[in-house]
Amino acid sequence: MRKDPARCFDLFYRTGLARTTDPTCFEELVEYADELADYKRSHPGDDIGTLLLRSVDSGQLQGQRELRSMILSVLGAGHVTTVQSVGCAVLRLLENPDQLASIFAGSPSWAQSVNEMLRYDSPIQATVNRYATEDMRIGEVDVAKGDVVLISIAAANRDPERFEDPERFDVTRPSRSNLAFGHGTHLCLGAHLARIEGEVALEMLFRQLKDLRLAIDPAEVVWSYGPMLRGPRELPVTFSR
Template sequence: MTEPIRLGEQFLQDPYQLYDRLRAEQPVAPALLPHGLRVWIVSRYADARAALADPRLRKDSVRQQELSARQAEETNSTPVITEFLNSHMLNTDPPDHTRLRKLVGAAFTSRRVAELRPRITEIAGELLDALPRGEVVDLVHGFAYPLPITVICELLGVPESDRADFRSWTATLLNTGVGEQELAAASDAMVGYLDALIAAKQRSPGQDLLSALIEARDADDRLDEDELRAMVFVLLVGGHETMVNLIGNGTLALLRNPDQLAALRADPAGLPAAIEEFLRYDGPVNFATFRFTTEDVPIGETTIPAGEFVVVALLSANRDARRFTDPRELDIDRATAGHLAFGHGVHYCVGAHLARAQAEIAFGMLLERFPEIRLAVSPGELTWRHSTLMRGLEALPVRL
């Protein structure tokens, strides 16, 4: 086997440099993640799209833990995939996946999302009103984060007072640079918190999605306890960590491309198309979640052996010149159909309608209210979060 590529700080700050090389020279490449897990990166668009829908690339939370433990034994390190919070739909194949996804699918249809728009607009308005004028503002902290977390918490029925805590646990759980103990502490805190939340909802149910999920479990036992807890976790995390990055990365892309910003201001009806281009150009998710092989799986000229983790590099696929012309250019008018920012196949993002609605409201209001918005630092000073899953800024300092 060729020597795995070590993914470190440079990759986290600028994954595109490596991806350009991989697509050209080594489209299916072994790599070591910052915490030591060995994976195979699939970087070309056509391979990525096929891999996302390939039933030979499996998902199963128990098997993933076993594989991670086996690798850790081989390399004398600690396993990075633990048993907690893992039995959710993103870690299951059909038929379990079908059952889990069906339970929440109805909450995220375009019709249900349309009903949420007035409330999303209200929340966005309040947040933008509260931003201080005349000084440097971190748009991630003041807008990109609080908007989606408020939306998903209201949908699920999570009390406002709890949000700061699980923001920090989530940030730790997604950080590929923290140590084993810190990870275990965040995971324990999250599990304890979710159990208390579920117990409180059982005592006094509301009109929210979590109450509905509890009822589904209590009625005909379709969700076991682990599944319920993991479901709430994946909705809470999936529902905000990605959105923060769409608002942050999209705003940065516009501020760095004044001609595109001017074009969008001149034609606000182009916003939905522009959002698809933000998703393609610098999407919120770097790697899709882990898949693994149970047999040898040839992709292009490389055969990934059985028992290996596979990650599909969504950011790379979306910049493949075989699929998108001048992929490094932000072009809000381009044909973006088929971009992979929301994934593909049975795990295609269940929250895509909600994400698009929030993004339309967020970008629409931000641009309308702040005709003069500009970056407050040079782009080189911005830092990206320490995560191979997420592609998002630590902070986005702007002047409004």
């Protein structure tokens, strides 16, 4: 039943994020979700999987199909974007060791630093497609009824009217809200958890591996998973055992 996290990430990528999707990967994801549900039924605990199973039993979730969808949503939303976010953050901190040193010196805090990391490298680059319900004009662009409207979160987080010198990575930048997790009724439900994950993961990583270094030039990093997501395809590093 156990599956390598890297394999899960690859399955999600090949199922819905790659330009050419592989339907067999979705079948494997579905099988994994069902196996995970079966395992949690026989091994209940204080976890989300058990909570979802109880929701089926109480009628809040309508059967195995909805349970499967919820499990896949939690796995996808809770893992894929976190991988992108942490990967980008590690790259930027290794590129800017002086800023990493200032964080460990106590100013700024990890929370403030993670906010800048999310602004600078938005894990989710754009919203899902929206469709104009009537003719309209946005800025200097005419949009006809039925046209696709795609909102660039990445561009909004580099808006010079909101952020001074937005192309500069600076963990000491005064904290301002950004659109990394969306806005309003569409704000990501896991936003607070994701921020804490970033703070804890990065502090533990750099505290444990004090000589962590990039093994390649930053310009050689391959960015992938677009157009909706963006992050390093891999991030070769070196460190002492």
